[in-house]
Amino acid sequence: xxxxxxxxxxxPAGAPTPAVQPLYADxxxxxxxxxxxxVRRAKxxxxxxxxxxxxxxxxxxxxxxPGAADQAVLVDIANGxxxxxxIEIWPQEVxxxxxxxxxxxxxxxxxxxxxxxxxxxxxxPQTVWTDLFMWVERQIQGDRNERMRLDKAPxxxxxxxxxxxxxxxxxxxAAATGxxxxxxxxxxxxxxWEVLTGRASLxxxxxxxxxxxxxxxxxxxxxxQVCTYMCPWPRFQAAMLDENSLVVTYREWRGEPRGKWxxxxxxxxxxxxxCVNVCPTxxxxxxxxxxxxxxCGLCIDxxxxxxxxxxxxxxxVAFETxxxxxxxxxxxxxxxxxxxxxxxxxxxRRVPRFIRPRTVLYAALLGAVAAVMLGAFLLRxxxxxxxxxxxxxxxxxxxxxxxRNGYTLKIANxxxxxxxxxxxxxxxxALHMQVQEGQVMDxxxxxxxxxxxxxxxxxxxxxxxDSSPRHESIDITFRLHDSDGRIAASAHSVFLxxxx
Amino acid sequence: MPTKIEKDSLTGTDTxxxxxxxxxxxxxxxxxxxxxxxxxxxVFAAVYVVVYPAFPFxxxxxxxxxxxxxxxxxxxxxxxARMAPMMTRIREATPQQIADDPELRGFAIAGGRIAxxxxxxxxxxxxxxxxxGGFPSLADDDxxxxxxxxxxxxxxxxxxxxxxxxxxRISMMPRFLADGVLTLPQVRDTAxxxxxxxxxxxxxxxxxxxxxxxxxxxxxxHGERGEGNRDVGAPRLSDRIWLYGxxxxxxxxxxxxxxxxxxxxxxxxxxxxIINMLTVYVHAxxxxxx
Numbered sequence: 001x002x003x004x005x006x007x008x009x010x011x012p013a014g015a016p017t018p019a020v021q022p023l024y025a026d027x028x029x030x031x032x033x034x035x036x037x038x039v040r041r042a043k044x045x046x047x048x049x050x051x052x053x054x055x056x057x058x059x060x061x062x063x064x065x066p067g068a069a070d071q072a073v074l075v076d077i078a079n080g081x082x083x084x085x086x087i088e089i090w091p092q093e094v095x096x097x098x099x100x101x102x103x104x105x106x107x108x109x110x111x112x113x114x115x116x117x118x119x120x121x122x123x124x125p126q127t128v129w130t131d132l133f134m135w136v137e138r139q140i141q142g143d144r145n146e147r148m149r150l151d152k153a154p155x156x157x158x159x160x161x162x163x164x165x166x167x168x169x170x171x172x173x174a175a176a177t178g179x180x181x182x183x184x185x186x187x188x189x190x191x192x193w194e195v196l197t198g199r200a201s202l203x204x205x206x207x208x209x210x211x212x213x214x215x216x217x218x219x220x221x222x223x224x225q226v227c228t229y230m231c232p233w234p235r236f237q238a239a240m241l242d243e244n245s246l247v248v249t250y251r252e253w254r255g256e257p258r259g260k261w262x263x264x265x266x267x268x269x270x271x272x273x274x275c276v277n278v279c280p281t282x283x284x285x286x287x288x289x290x291x292x293x294x295x296c297g298l299c300i301d302x303x304x305x306x307x308x309x310x311x312x313x314x315x316x317v318a319f320e321t322x323x324x325x326x327x328x329x330x331x332x333x334x335x336x337x338x339x340x341x342x343x344x345x346x347x348x349r350r351v352p353r354f355i356r357p358r359t360v361l362y363a364a365l366l367g368a369v370a371a372v373m374l375g376a377f378l379l380r381x382x383x384x385x386x387x388x389x390x391x392x393x394x395x396x397x398x399x400x401x402x403x404r405n406g407y408t409l410k411i412a413n414x415x416x417x418x419x420x421x422x423x424x425x426x427x428x429x430a431l432h433m434q435v436q437e438g439q440v441m442d443x444x445x446x447x448x449x450x451x452x453x454x455x456x457x458x459x460x461x462x463x464x465x466d467s468s469p470r471h472e473s474i475d476i477t478f479r480l481h482d483s484d485g486r487i488a489a490s491a492h493s494v495f496l497x498x499x500x
Numbered sequence: 501m502p503t504k505i506e507k508d509s510l511t512g513t514d515t516x517x518x519x520x521x522x523x524x525x526x527x528x529x530x531x532x533x534x535x536x537x538x539x540x541x542x543v544f545a546a547v548y549v550v551v552y553p554a555f556p557f558x559x560x561x562x563x564x565x566x567x568x569x570x571x572x573x574x575x576x577x578x579x580x581a582r583m584a585p586m587m588t589r590i591r592e593a594t595p596q597q598i599a600d601d602p603e604l605r606g607f608a609i610a611g612g613r614i615a616x617x618x619x620x621x622x623x624x625x626x627x628x629x630x631x632x633g634g635f636p637s638l639a640d641d642d643x644x645x646x647x648x649x650x651x652x653x654x655x656x657x658x659x660x661x662x663x664x665x666x667x668x669r670i671s672m673m674p675r676f677l678a679d680g681v682l683t684l685p686q687v688r689d690t691a692x693x694x695x696x697x698x699x700x701x702x703x704x705x706x707x708x709x710x711x712x713x714x715x716x717x718x719x720x721x722h723g724e725r726g727e728g729n730r731d732v733g734a735p736r737l738s739d740r741i742w743l744y745g746x747x748x749x750x751x752x753x754x755x756x757x758x759x760x761x762x763x764x765x766x767x768x769x770x771x772x773x774i775i776n777m778l779t780v781y782v783h784a785x786x787x788x789x790x
Contacts, residue, residue: 393629396786399642399739406627406639406786436784437602461786466740 029151030224030282032134033144033274037301046122047131055176058183064088065416068453075185090414093380099373106369108233110362112240114354115319116247117295120233126226127294129177129219130280136169144277170220171212178212224281228292235291240362242322244353248295249320250275250286253332253345258286268316268342274306275299275317285317313342324349383421383450384412385480385489395496401466403497409458409478411489413450420449421488425462426477431495432463448480462495470500591773595649598780605780612781615774619766620782628785632745634761639785642741645669646730647789653779659765660733668765671732676717677756684756690714691751697726697738700746 060072062085069076074083082089082097089096111118121127141147141162153159182191182204194200195208218226227234241247255269269286276284278299281292285299297319304314331348332341390406398404413419423446425433431444436459438446450456462476474495480488505517508526516527529535548554552562561567586607590598598604617626623635630637636644645655658665676682682690692703693710701707715724721734728736735743744750744759766775782788 390627392625392627393637393639396629396637396639397740398640399736399741401740404640404786459784 027225028282030280031144031147031277032280032282032298033277033302034138035278035298035301035305037304039297039301043122043131043296043298047128050123050125050128051132055180058180058188062086068416069187071187073184074187077185087377088414090412096373096377099369099376102369103366103373106362106366109240110359110366112237113242113245113356113359113362116241116245117234117237117293120227120237120294121248121296124294126218126231127280127296129173129215130223132173133170133219133223134280136173137166140166140169167220170216174212174216174219175208177215178208178210181211182208224292224294227281227294234294240358242356242358243326244321244323244356246319246321246352247289248285248293248297248299248317249322249325250288250317251315251320251325251328251345252286252288253325253329254342255286255316265337268307268310268312270306270310272306274302278302289322320349321352324352381489382413382415383419383480383482383488384414385478385491386410386412387478387491387493389493389496395498397498398463402463403470404461404463405495407460407462407478407493409460409491410455411448411450411458411480412455413452416452418449418452420447420483422446422481423448423458423460424479424481426479427474427495429468429474430465431474431476432465434461434463435459436461464495464497470497472497472499587771587773590776591771593776595653595776595779595783598776599649599783605784608777608780609784611774612777612779615770615778616781619770620778623763628782632742634743634759636743636761637741638782639787640741641787641789642736642739643730643787643789644728644733644735644743647783647787649779649783649788651730652782652788653775655763656775656778656782657765657767659767660763661760662762662764664765665767669733669763671721671734672760673721673734673754673758674717675756675758678758681717682713682755686710686713687752687755688748690718690755691748694718694726694737694751694755695746695748698740698746 057073058071061070062072062083063070064083069081069083071083072085074081076083080091087096108119137147141150150159150162179192179195182195185207186204191200191204195204200208222230255267257265257267258269258271259266260270275286276282276299278301279285280296280298281294283290283292285293300317300319303317307314307316327348327350328345332345335341335344386409388408388410390408394405396404396406409423411421422441423433423435423438425431425444433444433446435446435448438448438458438460441447448456448458460478464474474497475492476495477490477492479490482488505527506515507513508515508524511526514527516525518525530538550562551564553560553567554562586604590604590608593601593604598608616624616628620628624630624638625635628638630639636642641647643651645651645660654667655669658668660669661671662668674681676690677684677687689706689710690713691710692701692706693708693714695701696704696707696710714726718726721729721732722737723729723734726737728734728738740746742750743761744754766778770778
């Protein structure tokens with residue numbers, strides 16, 4: 001066991017030995033209590049929407065014509081295509097995916113600077129699945145107190161039945177989760193049938209097991225430890241928050257000093273620990289802002305319920321900005337003893353400033369990245385051309401003394417139709433082009449037919465007559481025109497010859 | 501020297517019982533997960549040694565009998581079985597038929613590139629660029645024995661002057677100086693005339709003297725104006741491509757002592773399908789004739 005070593009040499013002789021403190025604390029298992037209220041309802045709605053989207057999206061169909069995948073959202077690894085409704089992305093355009101991730105990150109910045117950790121508390125998969133697992137646990141093992149009793153109780157047939165049932169249900173949900181994940185990478189109906197009949201590939205079973213296993217582990221066992229110890233987001237989200245962000249806050253000025261109800265000179269907090277009991281990360285919101293707090297707001301529902309029963313106004317715990325909290329605290333302090341502090345404190349609050357340099361900057365960044373991505377997408381070329389120059393030999397001398405270079409042209413046609421394009425060469429001096437298997441049009445222009453949704457390869461030989469002035473290197477451009485004469489794509493290369 | 505195992509008062513941890521000059525070592529064992537992973541590795545190793553070939557001796561195969569070499573042989577056999585229908589079609593087609601069928605052509609060029617790298621590139625270069633000194637470029641438009649599909653296939657199959665086939669490409673240029681046919685000045689004059697055929701002569705008088713010598717001694721094979729003759733493998737002399745160098749000294753050397761390149765016959769060495777693939781590949785390098 002690791003321990004902190006006390007610094008003996010710094011301790012005066014005869015001083016008492018300091019207590020040894022272990023470096024690691026054991027996990028205190030959290031037994032969150034069920035709670036009802038508007039925040040809880042909002043969380044159920046978000047949970048339902050997220051799960052519905054996750055499970056339904058792979059089953060949506062999208063007609064892309066014959067021979068193409070008809071799944072609306074599909075990452076087709078084998079064929080190197082990413083389908084997203086009307087968008088189809090090739091592997092070399094993976095920067096669109098990067099852009100989406102950048103957008104997601106900045107979106108998170110905006111949301112956090114305005115409303116605190118709403119992502120963590122409501123929409124993060126870890127929160128959604130943990131919520132679902134806790135609901136299952138509650139249905140089978142009962143609420144907080146019953147679960148605590150059950151865990152303390154010796155093993156009995158009833159306890160075994162409940163535990164087995166819980167884990168079986170968890171594993172079932174986990175399997176459904178891992179199962180839906182692989183549907184994003186394979187045709188959903190086909191892969192479902194293959195998995196169920198045992199005919200899917202080893203890869204499919206591996207990822208099915210991997211994502212099922214991690215779901216079971218993270219949502220069933222690890223839970224709040226994922227947020228506290230594994231996730232990097234809580235570590236730097238404080239950098240997005242300021243005193244004008246809405247965060248889950250305990251109104252200390254109103255609640256303290258906490259104590260028994262109806263005693264004289266006592267705040268509104270009756271120290272019932274309802275807020276602590278419902279917390280999914282097991283913290284006490286009355287201790288102030290904490291790393292562990294995921295901002296789910298269940299403590300608000302719990303406290304409001306107690307306040308209603310005590311016939312006190314709601315909102316002892318609330319979504320509140322730290323600026324308002326400070327203003328209320330100052331106002332409440334100024335009230336003479338005996339006078340009502342509540343009204344004075346609440347009156348000092350201001351409407352939160354949502355428009356601030358920080359939020360404007362994040363929103364502007366979000367807009368800029370979105371605009372760049374949209375522009376890149378709209379200007380995306382349906383046809384691209386790349387040129388690979390022969391390296392061996394660099395050039396060939398022909399019998400009449402002319403010089404010839406060889407090139408391999410790759411034409412990627414991202415469309416769904418066979419397209420015939422006209423290939424021409426642009427150079428500072430007359431070069432003769434010859435396309436193997438190409439169809440000569442007139443002079444130096446060739447008609448090349450490209451296959452749809454694929455790459456067509458052409459071998460091109462370019463010859464410089466013996467009479468032309470010799471250069472070691474000439475810049476040339478290959479150009480593709482479409483049927484309307486517009487330039488569909490072009491690519492630069494060089495024509496090499498012997499030293500003059 | 502082992503001493504008594506005791507509890508350390510400061511940390512509450514047991515000592516190992518070892519003491520060196522008054523220093524005692526705390527017993528802080530490995531984490532359990534680490535230890536059990538280590539034990540699992542030992543068990544795995546023991547099982548592996550029994551099941552798989554683990555000793556460098558012939559016949560030490562392990563219980564499963566699995567051998568890496570056999571796995572490779574299996575893979576190769578499977579790959580060949582997959583290719584077999586295509587190889588049969590290529591074996592039975594003529595190179596021209598292969599070149600005309602896009603599917604066969606693509607397969608032949610892909611396979612031909614590999615076969616060329618394995619068998620031909622040593623002399624002819626990676627892209628068939630050849631080298632001065634008797635290794636002809638296969639990418640240009642100059643052919644010694646013919647550049648049509650059938651001619652290329654015949655050259656590959658039977659070789660050149662290797663004595664390995666009855667149908668090999670063979671011809672022998674006389675050693676004009678060494679065998680006493682011409683004197684050294686005559687050889688020099690002839691060389692000057694040969695240069696003039698490609699418009700590169702510098703000594704007009706010498707070239708004029710060489711013209712008659714050329715007609716008497718060289719034209720029978722190389723043609724009146726040095727246009728060459730592929731039937732006897734006599735290279736064209738009126739072009740800009742020189743197999744053994746196009747400077748005067750090289751040409752004098754060639755006339756005086758003759759040249760004779762050798763290429764093995766590949767017919768007995770390679771599958772006819774591979775030879776067809778090589779033919780189509782070489783033809784497509786840029787100089788193929790129809």
